[in-house]
Amino acid sequence: MxxxxxxxxxxxxxxxxxxxxxxxxxxxxxxxxxxxxxxxxxxxxxxxxxxxxxxxxxxxxxxxxxxxxxxxxxxxxxxxxxxxxxxxxxxxxxxxxxxxxxxxxxxxxxxxxxxxxxxxxxxxxxxxxxxxxxxxxxLPLVDLLGGAFAQHVNVYASLLRYDDQEGVVAATHQAISRGYRHIKLHEVTYPEIAAACEAAKGLAAIMLDVNCPWSVAEALVMDARLADLGLLWLEEPVWPPENYRGLARIRAEKRHRIAAGENAGSLHDFAAMIDAQAIDIAQPDVAKTGGISELLKISTLCEASAVEFVPHCALFGPGMIATIHINAAQRSVPLLERLYCDFEAELYGGRTVPTEGKLAVPHSPGLGIDPDSDVIKDYRIN
Ligand SMILES: [Mg+2]
Structure with a gap:
């Protein structure tokens, strides 16, 4: 069937x-x-x-x-x-x-x-x-990658930046009501971050992604200030993204697990990050970092380096589908990132919209789902 x-x-x-x-x-x-x-x-x-x-x-x-x-x-x-x-x-x-x-x-x-x-x-x-x-x-892609460890992946709601307490708290409540048990914030100021953590207490784990806003000195101050909030990880705290020494300086404080990698280009950038002791969690993006082939190499490097492999995914097309397969093929079955928003039209007929914070791994050959040609026709801009 x-x-x-x-x-x-x-x-x-x-x-x-x-x-x-x-x-x-x-x-x-x-x-x-x-x-x-x-x-x-x-x-x-x-x-x-x-x-x-x-x-x-x-x-x-x-x-x-x-x-x-x-x-x-x-x-x-x-x-x-x-x-x-x-x-x-x-x-x-x-x-x-x-x-x-x-x-x-x-x-x-x-x-x-x-x-x-x-x-x-x-x-x-x-x-x-x-x-x-x-x-x-x-064969489905996951089978080419060695086979599935799971038939579903757990998804985390990666909230957009609200820059106001009421907005981020409402989105946190809504994501929890939709079944998400992991939520990532993109806030950069303490009141919004603390309010969302309070709203999620006991219901969902919170990660924080600030997208490289701070000098190392500023990041050290924020790292200390955020320490009691119980964040699952702190993502890209320092500018610029390739400031691996700066990340290592924050990581050395041991207050947070440090995540980074969405702005890297290849395996070799991850080798440099790991050599610098900059990260606990590697986040290559399949549509930025060289595709499925490169992510496989990076996952192997991570396994041999005691670094967690949790791909970045701010994608809604074939890159997202590929990431589902890649994650399902890892023994750790990493959380899948999905930006938290609702679309006017679905490229995959709703099959990439999580239910109870989960998505099924497609089992038809290849990526297992092709994009809807009518949606492409209606929303193609170039
Ligand atoms: Mg990020």
């Missing part, structure tokens, strides 16, 4: 994937609602839409894979980079040669950035190729 809808793949699943014949970048922006005031303010321009930068790759044998590049604020520059710098390097390649294609892209584009949009684009291609590999094998 399989209630999952048909995927974009030929009926003869014994076919090899074949060569890549077509690649397309599709930028979708879907309005959301979160009660946060101001609405998500990523680059100084308040927005109430989230981007999903889809990469669709098609092979000569009719397989279609879907990937995602991290994107915000209707990023047409990223789309142009994907189309003009990345796609010409993959057309004609054997889609099964995932590592070889990834190396070709990374080596060829090394001068255009080892962190940032170039790596986001490479990440998207990697995810799409793994989707194709699963579809060609007739």
């Amino acid at each position: 399989n209630a999952e809808p048909a995927l974009d793949r030929p009926s003869d699943a014994s076919l090899r994937a074949g060569r890549i014949v077509k690649a397309e970048a599709i930028l979708v922006a879907i309005p959301f609602h979160s009660d946060a005031k101001p609405v998500w303010n990523f680059t100084g321009v308040p927005k109430n839409t989230f981007d999903t930068m889809l990469v669709r790759i098609e092979t000569e044998n009719g397989f279609v894979g879907w990937g995602e590049a991290f994107s915000r604020t209707e990023d047409v520059a990223l789309k142009s980079l994907i189309e003009n710098r990345v796609f010409p390097l993959i057309i004609g390649e054997d889609a099964a040669a995932i590592s070889k294609i990834k190396f070709k892209l990374e080596f060829g584009l090394q001068n255009f950035g080892r962190v940032g949009p170039t790596m986001y684009a490479i990440s998207a291609v990697d995810i799409a190729l793994w989707d194709i590999a699963g579809k060609a094998a007739g």
